Amino acid sequence: MRNILYLIIIVLFSVVWLTPAYAASYSFGGSDYWIVESAGISWEDAKVAAEDAGGHLATITSAAEDAFVSSGVLANSNGEYWLGGFQRGDNSLKKPAKGWNWVTGEDWNYNNWFTDEPNNYLGRDEKHLGIWSRYDWKWNDEGYLNNITGYIVESESPPPVPLPAAIWLFTSGLLVASGLRRIRNR
Numbered sequence: 612m613r614n615i616l617y618l619i620i621i622v623l624f625s626v627v628w629l630t631p632a633y634a635a636s637y638s639f640g641g642s643d644y645w646i647v648e649s650a651g652i653s654w655e656d657a658k659v660a661a662e663d664a665g666g667h668l669a670t671i672t673s674a675a676e677d678a679f680v681s682s683g684v685l686a687n688s689n690g691e692y693w694l695g696g697f698q699r700g701d702n703s704l705k706k707p708a709k710g711w712n713w714v715t716g717e718d719w720n721y722n723n724w725f726t727d728e729p730n731n732y733l734g735r736d737e738k739h740l741g742i743w744s745r746y747d748w749k750w751n752d753e754g755y756l757n758n759i760t761g762y763i764v765e766s767e768s769p770p771p772v773p774l775p776a777a778i779w780l781f782t783s784g785l786l787v788a789s790g791l792r793r794i795r796n797r
């Protein structure tokens with residue numbers, strides 16, 4: 612009996628100790644949002660990763676959603692994060708402000724560009740959307756991956772439980788169950 616109690620305590624400690632630090636998720640308007648830190652990731656890779664996680668790169672389509680992201684989701688962050696905005700066709704170099712779209716197909720009728728953005732800085736073809744602490748979380752057309760610290764996922768379903776935590780919960784559940792069975796069979 613005492614051994615089983617020890618076992619349960621050890622398992623519970625292991626779960627707490629080994630569960631990876633998990634980025635907080637925030638809810639707004641029926642969606643969950645979370646940050647993924649991934650320095651230097653390309654917009655295309657971030658887009659795929661966000662979709663693999665069950666969501667999409669965040670789309671900011673109102674001042675209220677913008678305020679929620681900049682003062683809530685990003686409250687403890689620093690750097691530039693990809694959002695789900697991109698330019699279509701040859702609009703970027705010729706017309707930095709034209710042809711912007713959201714990955715979800717939502718209408719592009721809200722924006723919050725920083726002063727003089729979008730600008731194709733230094734003649735770069737900046738055709739993807741970043742939100743940057745340097746700009747007080749206003750928007751930048753970005754194409755320089757060294758500036759990127761990660762991306763923001765928006766999902767209409769809850770964020771997935773990370774695998775290691777899931778495995779630990781499952782394993783500890785099994786151990787506790789077998790321990791209880793052993794107690795009952797005495």
Ligand SMILES: [Ca+2]
Pocket residue numbers: 669670671672676765
């Ligand atoms: Ca959105």
Ligand SMILES: [Ca+2]
Pocket residue numbers: 728729730731732737751752753
């Ligand atoms: Ca720019």
